[in-house]
Amino acid sequence: MKSQLDRMQRENNNLFLRVFDRLSAHYGQQNWWPGETALEIMVGAVLTQNTNWGNVEKAIANLKDGDRLSFSGIQSMDVSMLAEYIRPAGYYNVKARRLKNLLQMIVDCYEGELSFLFEDSLEESRKNLLKVNGVGPETADSILLYAARKPVFVIDTYTHRIFSRHQLVDENADYDSLQQAFLDKLPEDEALFNEYHALIVTVAKEFCKKKKPRCTNCPLQRVEEN
């Protein structure tokens, strides 16, 4: 009953929800984020910066194999040792520093307890994540959404590319205004935000490359008209 009503609202007057429905119908459940623990997800969020997920998995597997995928396991290594573990993820020197910076912030602000970070208010936890050198808005929001399971909409380059090419948002919108557009149009629902971002990445990989955009058979063709 209720879901029928939701669906009618979507189809009537909300392009952002209609886009979600099309992607969801086309691709199905995405089941992001792979990762057994919150820490693993957080580490993955840093490692995947500008990096293919497959390479991140290799880096995470290295940490697991060495029994280093834990707060103390990472803390106990110096930057150069950590860098060797995460080498397959690329940018391994900067990412090793970024991971250490992130853990250090949790030590400084939250007694080294990841759960305390997640129990903090959204505003405070996001602010503290953003002040870490190496954590920008997308990484911070990915941690909050996928590790802390907070209703935060993650924006990435794909989101901007797809929605601006479909003229659903301004071409020059920055991160915060793009995020605000989604928050304005969508119900505040962690599961929806989780799935939506994953679907955007999935459709973008298939149809929304940087160059030579090839949109034949794209599930979003003429979404603004139908």
Next chain:
DNA sequence: CACCAGGCAAGTA
């Protein structure tokens, strides 16, 4: 061979 991947910081003009 070229291009890209679930960014960010620092430097330059």
Next chain:
DNA sequence: TACTTGCATGGT
């Protein structure tokens, strides 16, 4: 403020 560049491996 608005670009540009460094970081780097591995897949297509």
